[in-house]
Amino acid sequence: MYDLLKLLHLIAAIVWMGGMTFMLIALRPATLAVMEAQPRAVLMAAVWQRFFVAVLIAIVVLLATGGYMFGGSMKAAREATGHGVVPLGWTVMTALGGLMFLIFGHIYFAGFAKFRRAVAAAQWPVAAKAAGQIHLLVVTNFVLGWAAIAAVKLLA
């Protein structure tokens, strides 16, 4: 059971981190290089609409599986030794993961909502500003995600 949850956790992390990697190193620079601003904004609205739903699902899976692994292991440690101690890397992952979820909430419910409204209303400067904010927050989550993974793998 634990191994299955860990596999689901890993799959959700790969979907989210892989999607951000593709967006940042391929999709964004390529569309900036070959597309005009307006069709690019329309394309990004359609791309983000799909990718962000996948991220929402990944977050539910990461939270449920991560919470179960963290909570279950702490309980088992408390029962065995009297102390509910887990590796430092797990605590760092939980803290950084929580921060990533909050930042994504801001991306989706604030930045993307604004971007979509601006594209629908053909307010291109507003859309460009919202897209810039989304980009900065995605870069932040990209860095935090790798830091969380490094922490869980490297910190005892």
Ligand code: HEM
């Ligand atoms: C509340 C948020 C989170 C919690 C509570 C959590 C909890 C955990 C725990 C307890 C483990 C260790 C499992 C073990 O070694 O037996 C783990 C591993 C891992 N987590 Fe998280 N996590 C969270 C968020 C994230 C996020 C946001 C990502 C990346 C996007 C992520 C990616 C991973 C990866 C790649 C592993 C390593 C799996 C392996 O060893 O193969 N986690 N997580």
